Amino acid sequence: MMEDSRNIRRATALMFIAKHLERVGDHALNVAEMVIYMVRGKDVRHPKSRDLDG
Numbered sequence: 844m845m846e847d848s849r850n851i852r853r854a855t856a857l858m859f860i861a862k863h864l865e866r867v868g869d870h871a872l873n874v875a876e877m878v879i880y881m882v883r884g885k886d887v888r889h890p891k892s893r894d895l896d897g
Contacts, residue, residue: 879887 876886876888879885
């Protein structure tokens with residue numbers, strides 16, 4: 844990046860794109876979990892933590 848300052852702008856843009864894509868994936872997962880709960884009545888979030896309780 845020190846050789847070509849244009850790389851800083853490109854790298855920063857790629858980091859923001861990756862961050863936003865991760866957020867989209869998080870939201871998609873949340874929607875999918877809500878749909879499973881609405882259709883099946885089964886909470887599929889954090890299954891391993893529930894195993895320790897029971």
